[in-house]
Amino acid sequence: MKKICILLAFLVIALSCKKDNKPDSIETVKEKEQTLITSFDHTKIKKHLYTLASDEMEGRATGTPGIEKAAQYIENEFGKIGLNFYNNLTSYRQNFEYDKVKMFNIIGVLEGRSKKNEYVIISAHYDHLKMKKEGKDRIYNGANDDASGVTGVIALAEFFKTRNNNERSIIFICFTAEEIGLIGSKYFVKDIDASNFVAGINLEMIGKEAKFGPRTAWLTGFEKSNFGQLIQQNLEGSGYKLYPDPYKNYSLFFRSDNALFARLGIPAHTFSTTSIDLDPDYHKVTDEPETCNINALTEAIKAVAIGISSIVNGKDTPTRIK
Known part of the structure; x- marks a missing residue:
């Protein structure tokens, strides 16, 4: 009788383990993703x-x-x-000189598990404009352009580090000198092996609501790869929607740091929420933190986390840009 009880106990444990090891359904995986996404700290995002x-x-x-x-x-x-640190750097700074001015990109890396030599870029530029020589307000604070994007990079770095299950390596880059000619991104790409770079998402002016309404954003160069479509698929059921760039006349795909990667064939696009044609604060001293919508910024960062999840996890690979 004792032997039978022991056998029954082992059987119960075995069945329990088998049940626990059963793969999650797609719905369960999405629920877990949504739960993780709620972990973004609204207060910390505002602080950044x-x-x-x-x-x-x-x-x-x-x-x-x-x-x-x-x-x-x-x-x-x-x-x-x-x-x-990135590659052989001894700090987060990638130092270089341009026109006798010392410059530096700020780069951090989260190594992937099974595909560590395949890279996904999450970037924004942290530079803005020189102070005015005179006037009551002389400072171009650059809150939306592009402190909002840098805030997104920092928040996403913390999120993915905490999650710690990215199969591909993620490179978080804050570029310098974007405003004076994409100089920081030009320096970064000059020695890279483009074949190792799977995708790039550049965060530019994500601190305001888009013209499509709350919880919406748009992506530059949407038709140049299927990266945008993958983001849309991953966002299904989240309540957030991504649209193609509605400002084609502005050639925005070529005007931010994603362009240097795209020229190498890397599916790199800029994610934005701002109505660039109507924004009263663009490159004005009025681009202050108070003009940004912290809730819209937080929702945009969450959308990026969800939108690129299948790429970071190694499930999806965007098509290259020709």
Whole structure:
């Protein structure tokens, strides 16, 4: 009788383990993803935005004390998150010189598990404009352009690090000197092996609601690869919608840091929410943190996390840009 009881106990344990090891359904996986996405800290996102766009940063123009302060802030956040350094760098800075001006991209890496030599880029530019020589308000704070994007990069780095199940490596880059000619991204791509780069999503001006309404965004160069379609598929059921770039006359696909990757065939696109044709604060001193919508910013960051999940996980690979 004792032997029978022992056998029954083992049988119960075995059946229990078998049940626990049963693969989750697609619906269950999506539910778990949605639960993880709610972990974005609204307060922390506001802190990043308000710090990077504060008067103390003096507009974050390239080569100024203000951009040095911004760089240090981003480096500190990457350090707290626990990102690795890029390639052979000994810090998060990729230093270089252009026209006798010392510049630096800020780069952190989260190594992938099974496909660590395949890279997904999440980027934004952290520079903005020089202060005005005179006037009551001389500082171009650059809250939406592009402290909002940098906030997204930091928040996504923390999210994916906490999640810690990315199969592909993720490179988080805050580029310098975008405003004066995409100089930081030009320097970064000059020595890379493009075949190792699977995709790039560049966050540009994501601090306001899009023309399509709440919980919507648009993607530049939508027709140039199927990256946007993959994001749309992953966003199904989330309540967030992604649209093709509605501002074709502005040639925005070629005007931000994604362009340097796209020229190498990498499916790299810019994700944005701002009505660029109607925004009263674009490249104005009025681009202050208070003009941004923290809820819209948070929702945009969540949408990116969901939208690129299947690419980061190694399930999907976007088509190359010809």
